[in-house]
Amino acid sequence: MTTPWTLARRAKRLNPSTIREILKITERPGIISLAGGLPSADTFPVQALRDATAEVLRDTAGASSARAALQYAASEGYGPLREWVAADLNGQGLKVDADQVLITTGSQQGLDLAGKVLIDPGSTVAVESPTYLGALQAFAPYEPEFIALDGDDDGPLPDALDAACSASQRARFVYLLPNYQNPTGRCVPAARRLALVQRAAELQLPIVEDNPYGELWFDQAPPPPLSAAAGDGAVYLGSFSKVLAPGLRLGYLVAPRALYPKLLQAKQASDLHTPGFNQRLVHEVIKGGFLREHVPTIRARYKAQRDAMRAALAAHLPPGCRWQTPAGGMFFWIELPAQLDAGALLPLAVEAGVAYVPGSTFYPHGGHANTLRLSFVTAAPDVIERGVQLLAQVLDSALSGPLSGGNR
Ligand SMILES: Cc1ncc(COP(=O)(O)O)c(C=O)c1O
Structure with missing residues (x-):
């Protein structure tokens, strides 16, 4: 049987x-x-991580001791790392306080948490077409209907957002990847970014912005993230996977204050917190300007x-x-x-x-x-x-x- x-x-x-x-x-x-x-393994900063490991595991007294690094930790994330993320994003034009930063287990977890907190069965989510497969996978179990946005070589068309906000169906959010999109590689120009943010604001359509590739520019930095203009109309997802190493599984999200507590509770239910050891390790590597x-x-x-x-x-x-x-x-x-x-x-x-x-x-x-x-x-x-x-x-x-x- x-x-x-x-x-x-x-x-x-x-x-x-x-x-x-x-x-x-x-x-x-x-x-x-x-x-x-897969990022090139030759770029992984092995020696810097080795040195930082020794430092994080040094058995000193107090909050920075090896034992604190190995203890259960706060679900929000390691304070100094949250501060670092907030300062870095403020440098890119966002207005972020450290208490709006939630450290996640890869930005993939940020996608899952957004899905868990925002999607009901049968509700709609607007996505680019094509879009990141891992986001479709993260959202799908929450049973949304996907609305595929029309676009061109510069990204999704602002008017396409209207279809996501008709009288009969109002999308819970639009998921956007302005920088070097996976899979197409395209980067949304500044004017299109502003037009998208403006149309989304007019429609009161929240944005989930995913930006794991923004630092990987070749000749000139991309325009500021959508979240710099969208204020509390956006959740922003970032990651250390492409600038340090994906095996660390370290990402973050920045959420408006009204949404943050629910994302935090969803994270607590998922994994209590992202490994505190990895968070301290990465902070130790990057705190002096390594990146x-x-x-x-x-x-x-x-x-x-x-x-x-x-x-x-x-x-x-x-x-x-x-x-x-x-x-x-x-x-x-x-x-x-x-x-x-x-x-x-x-x-x-x-x-x-x-x-x-x-x-x-x-x-x-x-x-x-x-x-x-x-x-x-x-x-x-x-x-x-x-x-x-x-x-x-x-x-x-x-x-x-x-x-x-x-x-x-
Ligand atoms: C667009 C996009 N978002 C999120 C992720 C997940 O990255 P992470 O390693 O931070 O979970 C990836 C990974 O390739 C990606 O391409």
């Missing part, structure tokens, strides 16, 4: 992440993975890899493929000729020795089978060149073979 476990409705909305499934395949030796958005020296080295590396991928795409991809060059972040977004299906081609690409993420998975309602995402941060420039070459061969043979049948 087997025990009949009955799944909650929300569990049925949990799906395996396409990207994580692909990452498993790409762990096979010999496959060039342009799929996962001012470190982040430019990441930018330089990723820019060189971006350039390598841009050159490889121009040299090898068949006519009919379209892409924009990202000015920061980690990704190229490729539109293939309409008759190609990136999902159907993936097994052939893996067989040829290269992996990518089919674009369809980033759309709230699927479709767009002729799109794919390439990451340029994990592989070295010569490997990127080889990977793109292999991808181009797969596309070339598909264009001259059966997968190009027009009605697939």
